[in-house]
Amino acid sequence: GATDHKALMQQALDLTKQSPPKPTNFRVGALVVDYSSNEVLATGYTLELPGNTHAEQCCFMKLAEKHRVPEESLSEVLPSTLALYTTMEPCSFRLSGNLPCVQRVLRLASCIKKVYVGVQEPNKFVSDNTGEKSLADAGIEVIHVGGLEKEILEVATEGHEKA
Numbered sequence: 001g002a003t004d005h006k007a008l009m010q011q012a013l014d015l016t017k018q019s020p021p022k023p024t025n026f027r028v029g030a031l032v033v034d035y036s037s038n039e040v041l042a043t044g045y046t047l048e049l050p051g052n053t054h055a056e057q058c059c060f061m062k063l064a065e066k067h068r069v070p071e072e073s074l075s076e077v078l079p080s081t082l083a084l085y086t087t088m089e090p091c092s093f094r095l096s097g098n099l100p101c102v103q104r105v106l107r108l109a110s111c112i113k114k115v116y117v118g119v120q121e122p123n124k125f126v127s128d129n130t131g132e133k134s135l136a137d138a139g140i141e142v143i144h145v146g147g148l149e150k151e152i153l154e155v156a157t158e159g160h161e162k163a
């Protein structure tokens with residue numbers, strides 16, 4: 001049946017509330033969904049796994065663990081009908097220097113065909129997130145799922161000192 005994108009984005013938003021608030025990042029939630037079956041293959045939220053991890057990164061780390069392959073080889077084992085739902089657009093640069101999630105998605109471009117985004121990244125840590133363009137240039141469809149922006153941003157910035 002038709003996919004309820006807003007319900008899946010709400011599921012990702014629910015995950016963000018488990019993320020420990022921190023002043024140097026955003027609290028984000030993500031899902032990897034097989035849109036041929038609407039099955040949620042993995043979920044993740046910021047800092048869920050050790051190593052200053054991002055929500056999207058946690059999804060991929062869990063899939064790599066499940067399939068017993070390195071994260072960079074996931075495209076060899078995953079279906080080619082995947083969608084990533086993330087409450088905030090994948091990062092294109094990380095102040096920590098860790099590999100940005102856009103790069104992690106791009107190397108899975110043969111599997112992840114769609115990226116559903118709740119909000120753009122606010123210009124707090126990185127001034128101009130170029131993620132959407134890089135993804136679109138790789139043929140990945142980037143779709144904004146509206147309606148949850150206020151709550152997504154409130155939760156995302158909870159660890160930040162109030163202006």
Ligand SMILES: Nc1nc(=O)c(N)c(NC[C@H](O)[C@H](O)[C@H](O)COP(=O)(O)O)[nH]1
Nearest residue numbers: 025026028046054055089094095096125
């Ligand atoms: N899409 C996304 N998912 C996340 O789970 C997360 N935390 C961010 N946040 C983006 C922000 O730009 C980076 O958090 C800062 O640039 C600091 O970088 P680190 O997180 O320390 O690597 N963005």
Ligand SMILES: [Zn+2]
Nearest residue numbers: 054091100101
């Ligand atoms: Zn990221």
